[in-house]
Amino acid sequence: MKQFNTFLLLILLSAFQINAQTLTESDEPTKKPKKDLDILDKLVLGGSFGAAFGDITFIDISPTVGYLVSDNFLLGIGGKYIYYKDNTPGYQFQTNIYAGSLFGQYYFLENFIAHTEYELMNRGFSRDPSRFELERINVHSVFVGGGYRGSLGGNSFVSLLVLFNLNDSEFSPYTNPQIRAGFGIGF
Numbered sequence: 001m002k003q004f005n006t007f008l009l010l011i012l013l014s015a016f017q018i019n020a021q022t023l024t025e026s027d028e029p030t031k032k033p034k035k036d037l038d039i040l041d042k043l044v045l046g047g048s049f050g051a052a053f054g055d056i057t058f059i060d061i062s063p064t065v066g067y068l069v070s071d072n073f074l075l076g077i078g079g080k081y082i083y084y085k086d087n088t089p090g091y092q093f094q095t096n097i098y099a100g101s102l103f104g105q106y107y108f109l110e111n112f113i114a115h116t117e118y119e120l121m122n123r124g125f126s127r128d129p130s131r132f133e134l135e136r137i138n139v140h141s142v143f144v145g146g147g148y149r150g151s152l153g154g155n156s157f158v159s160l161l162v163l164f165n166l167n168d169s170e171f172s173p174y175t176n177p178q179i180r181a182g183f184g185i186g187f
Contacts (some may be wrong), residue, residue, distance in 0.1 A: 061081050072107045075102075075104050079101075081096070097121060098121060112147070113115050122138055126178075159180075
């Protein structure tokens with residue numbers, strides 16, 4: 001009987017030993033599942049605002065909406081409204097400027113940005129400033145450049161871009177380079 005008990009004890013202990021060598025689902029090392037982001041998690045709202053008052057009044061409102069195609073690549077659209085009034089003595093000029101743009105940004109080295117953009121702007125233009133006659137024209141601009149993006153915490157950031165207009169013309173309101181400061185808020 002003593003031999004039987006010893007034999008039974010050895011079988012039970014070996015069963016525990018064999019069981020200890022197999023992995024169950026709960027024992028497997030857990031890999032962090034790649035988080036599936038829904039569309040709101042990939043949206044970035046941003047833009048810029050600018051204003052100047054005096055002999056020249058300038059108000060610029062430029063919202064943007066972007067979509068993170070990947071961790072490093074953002075595609076987006078932007079709108080722009082500018083109110084411009086020049087009250088220089090002897091010269092009165094006022095116009096409303098509207099624009100829309102498509103842009104792409106590639107993020108590299110953590111905080112640096114490569115930026116490309118196409119913009120279509122509709123603006124007032126006076127061929128003869130002494131007559132104060134204003135006609136509406138469309139101006140096409142292609143911007144390339146880069147900049148820096150600094151985190152504000154969470155999904156918020158500020159950015160500073162230096163852009164060059166490759167389609168500069170007499171009708172373009174921009175000077176080269178164009179320096180832009182903006183912000184973004186991700187969801």
